[in-house]
Amino acid sequence: xxxxxxxVKTYWSLLLGNALEWYEFCLYSFLEPYxxxxxxxxxxxxxxxxxxxxFIARPFGGVVLGVVGDLxxxxxxxxxxxxxxxxxxxxxxxxxxxxxxxxxxxxxxSLLVFLRLLQGISAxxxxxxxxxxxxxxxxxxxxxxxxxxxPITSNVGYFLAQLMSFAxxxxxxxxxxxxxxxxxxxxxxxxxxxxxxxxxxxIPESELFLEAKVQESSSSAISKTRQLxxxxxxxxxVGFGGLAAVSVVLYGGMTWGLVSMKKKGLSSSFRILAGCxxxxxxxxxxxxxxxxxxxxxxxxxxxxAGICIAVVGMPLMMMIxxxxxxxxxxxxxxxxxxxxxxxAFLMMxxxxxxxxxxxxxxxxxxxxxxxxxxxxxxGFAPMVFEAVSFTSWxxxxxxxxxxxxxxxxxxxxxxxxxxxxxxxxxxxHEPYFRCCGRESFPFxxxxxxxxxxxxxxxxxxxKKEGIQSVVEVEAHDLAxx
Numbered sequence: 001x002x003x004x005x006x007x008v009k010t011y012w013s014l015l016l017g018n019a020l021e022w023y024e025f026c027l028y029s030f031l032e033p034y035x036x037x038x039x040x041x042x043x044x045x046x047x048x049x050x051x052x053x054x055f056i057a058r059p060f061g062g063v064v065l066g067v068v069g070d071l072x073x074x075x076x077x078x079x080x081x082x083x084x085x086x087x088x089x090x091x092x093x094x095x096x097x098x099x100x101x102x103x104x105x106x107x108x109x110s111l112l113v114f115l116r117l118l119q120g121i122s123a124x125x126x127x128x129x130x131x132x133x134x135x136x137x138x139x140x141x142x143x144x145x146x147x148x149x150x151p152i153t154s155n156v157g158y159f160l161a162q163l164m165s166f167a168x169x170x171x172x173x174x175x176x177x178x179x180x181x182x183x184x185x186x187x188x189x190x191x192x193x194x195x196x197x198x199x200x201x202x203i204p205e206s207e208l209f210l211e212a213k214v215q216e217s218s219s220s221a222i223s224k225t226r227q228l229x230x231x232x233x234x235x236x237x238v239g240f241g242g243l244a245a246v247s248v249v250l251y252g253g254m255t256w257g258l259v260s261m262k263k264k265g266l267s268s269s270f271r272i273l274a275g276c277x278x279x280x281x282x283x284x285x286x287x288x289x290x291x292x293x294x295x296x297x298x299x300x301x302x303x304x305a306g307i308c309i310a311v312v313g314m315p316l317m318m319m320i321x322x323x324x325x326x327x328x329x330x331x332x333x334x335x336x337x338x339x340x341x342x343x344a345f346l347m348m349x350x351x352x353x354x355x356x357x358x359x360x361x362x363x364x365x366x367x368x369x370x371x372x373x374x375x376x377x378x379g380f381a382p383m384v385f386e387a388v389s390f391t392s393w394x395x396x397x398x399x400x401x402x403x404x405x406x407x408x409x410x411x412x413x414x415x416x417x418x419x420x421x422x423x424x425x426x427x428x429h430e431p432y433f434r435c436c437g438r439e440s441f442p443f444x445x446x447x448x449x450x451x452x453x454x455x456x457x458x459x460x461x462x463k464k465e466g467i468q469s470v471v472e473v474e475a476h477d478l479a480x481x
């Protein structure tokens with residue numbers, strides 16, 4: 001069997017849970033007008049603040065469930081996270097609103113905040129555990145091509161959230177949606193969620209984790225957290241900055257952008273075409289981006305994408321806003337093509353972050369750095385975009401700045417790696433930033449760095465094992481051919 005297909009067959013329940021996470025996160029945003037009317041008494045900014053509540057809890061969940069995964073196994077943390085996400089999603093569809101009276105409405109808002117926090121804790125652990133799991137069990141030669149399964153399933157979840165919200169609007173009508181129809185997409189999440197939970201009972205544990213546990217002396221959650229913060233704080237900052245562009249593009253440009261189109265009067269049919277077009281193109285381009293990353297490296301792709309957004313982001317948003325009023329078909333084309341290209345090349349943020357940490361603290365490290373970045377840049381992006389939407393250029397400027405942050409973070413970290421201040425790769429040494437046929441910013445083999453390697457130690461602990469795996473896979477592929 002081919003390595004990528006084997007990963008799908010064995011770990012499908014992880015990928016299904018990842019799709020469910022993104023389904024719920026995006027569902028709230030697409031149904032924002034109905035939450036605004038039922039829970040937040042007409043305040044769009046406060047409604048988007050409710051959206052941000054989930055992101056505020058994500059770093060906490062990333063650390064707690066990440067430490068659980070580093071202590072007891074990746075399988076345990078993924079099992080806990082799927083139940084938290086499933087409960088938090090389905091129960092939102094059963095909440096009382098201000099339609100049932102002021103007391104019921106107040107209780108409903110309180111419970112909504114609680115459920116959003118529960119989802120944030122669960123999702124923070126989910127993304128760290130699943131990403132770590134997938135990268136530790138796949139072959140190094142196809143590391144990026146396997147990891148694109150994460151953004152593919154993320155976009156499937158995003159696509160289904162769009163489809164369900166738009167379909168509910170068309171089927172139930174505006175009045176029914178404001179009354180009760182908004183609940184249905186949340187309740188339907190119980191079926192794929194239960195399937196994912198059952199499937200995770202039988203997945204095998206990561207061999208890298210098991211080997212590390214045999215070699216490692218017993219440690220507590222507190223000691224793991226201290227080790228992470230003391231030795232890998234630079235890696236956490238790099239992961240945080242690397243998430244800026246993808247978070248703002250997804251939750252600011254794409255998600256808030258579609259809701260803004262609705263408020264400007266664009267019909268649901270055009271919004272469906274725009275959203276589905278962008279997500280479909282991202283999914284179709286994913287294998288190509290994975291191949292480019294396996295040839296050039298995660299840092300090269302992240303830098304390229306960040307520079308493109310810094311240059312094109314602002315004019316793209318301004319042209320889309322103009323087209324919504326004067327040329328809806330142009331708005332659909334610009335949204336679909338522009339955001340699909342951004343989303344496709346930014347999908348390697350998963351690999352950039354997971355590469356930063358060694359196996360002993362990988363789950364917690366990914367959980368903390370990834371979720372802080374998504375919380376700050378993604379969770380508050382719709383609220384900030386809404387607050388500055390009185391001008392046509394400020395949201396676009398924020399989008400462009402996010403690309404600049406990601407590109408500069410990546411380039412500065414590469415410079416730090418080249419002088420031995422930080423180790424950016426713990427899964428495979430190269431490619432990471434390959435240009436003109438060579439690795440442009442390699443980690444020096446003899447350098448003393450905090451939280452990285454000792455003098456004389458290989459800069460990439462799994463490099464020899466990775467090379468052997470590559471040889472085995474290449475031989476297998478030739479035999480199959």
